[in-house]
Amino acid sequence: MAGTSPRYDRCRYCKERFAQTSGPGRKKEYCSIGCRRRAQRERDGRLGQQRTRSALPLGQGIAEDVQALSAALLEAEYDGRSLMELLHCANELGRELDHYAAAAVQDARNRGASWDQVAEAARVSATTARTRWPENRVRERLEQRAVQRAAVRQPSAPLVEGTDPADPGGGRPLSKAAERASAKLASALSHLYRASDLTIREVAEQTSLSPSYISRILSGERKPTWPVVCSLAELFNEDAAELSVLFESAHGLVPPARHAVPDTMARLQAVLRGLHLAAGRPQPGVIRQASHGALSARTISEILNGEMIPGWEQTSALVTALGGSPADVRPLWEAVHYTFLLCLDPQEVPRPLPAARPATD
Known part of the structure; x- marks a missing residue:
């Protein structure tokens, strides 16, 4: 128209x-x-x-599992377990590392990284990178991993022996490290109780707790809360800070990854003194015998008094002599020495730390 x-x-x-x-x-x-x-x-x-x-980083959760598996492998090594168990831990760790690499690449791709950038980071060709980590295959692989791990972690309905009744997950088994820390915490509190000359009823009256609950705490049947630990430590004229690391480990609490130098050193000293307390505070000469001469009485006194920072061999020998597990203390020791490395002037030649001096006496 x-x-x-x-x-x-x-x-x-x-x-x-x-x-x-x-x-x-x-x-x-x-x-x-x-x-x-x-x-x-x-x-x-x-x-x-x-x-x-x-999108949350895919690699973050896997990295946390890698850390846990690494700790389990170190624990197995210190326990002197069979080659079959060691290789089983190593194989699990290797599989998780492969998963992490795939997740890290996908995270980078989600942030806009090109295949050329991925290839450069992985030190492979771009074609190899595309073939190794295509998005659909990575997604399928991580979904299968999530399903498998969910099946493994599925908690049972009833609480069983060796589980934490206070765990909100319900029935989740305690780690061996948490079980050891829980036993050491109970042993330390029990030693303080015996040294106090108080009766269970007197302790209960002064802390407003029931006698049966006190008994279960001292026997290791129940894990106390931190306010209860503080109340008992105050009643027994003890510094609760000596028990703080044992308490955290017993409850599976993870402290912040980074601490100031004094805080990091204090945490290492706290766990060593806590183990000393749990062992009944034996004299340095007794500990020296338990270490089979690996430590002198003077070195033991200096470490427990916070006068020197021990090297790993000394720390491991002391922890073992006190009935503890070196694998549980290793992260704290590494945190101390890592903090010191950060404080060194990069323009200077690194000087030996006090921990490096040999034990003499």
Whole structure:
């Protein structure tokens, strides 16, 4: 129809008026192909940013499991377990490391890394990187891993012996490290109780706790809360800080990864003094005999008094002589020495730490 006036709409991108098509079919939303392409690019960019912001790092949870498996392997090594058990731990750790590599690559890709950048980081060709870590295969692999681990971690309905009744997960088995720390905490509190000459009833009255609950704490049947530990330590004229690391380990609490130098050293000293207390505070000469001469009485006194920072061989020997597990203390010892390395002037030649001096006496 020659007399029909054209219909106008506004472009969704540039907002300019344009003549709309009058024929059948879908109406145009943009005035030109250029506006349509620019709008599409902006939409893709916004979606990519939202996806990157909303997605949690895939590698983070796997890295935590790698840390736990590494600790289990170290514990097995210190316990002198069979080669079969050691290799089993190593194989599990290796599988998790492979999963972590795939997750880390996917995280990098989600953040916008190109295959060339991935290849450079992995020191392989871009073709190899694409073949090794394609997104669909990585996603499928991590989904299978999640299903397998969920099946392994599925808690049983009833509480069983060796589980933590205070655990909100219900029936989750305690780690061996937590079991050891719980036993040492009970032993330390029991030693303080025996040295106090108080009766169970007197302790209960002065702490407003029931005698049966006190008995279960001292026997290791129940794990006390931190306020209870503080109340008992105060009653027994003991510094609760000496028991803080044992308490944290017994409850599976993870402290902040980084501490100031004094805090890091205090934590190491606290766990060593806590183990000393749990052993009944034996004299340095008795500990020296238990270490089979690996430590002198003077070195033992200096370590327990906080006058020197022990090397790992000395720390391991002391912990073993006190009936503890070196694998449980190793992370604290490493944190102390790592903190010292950070404090060294990089322009200077690193000087030996006090821990490096040999034990003499």
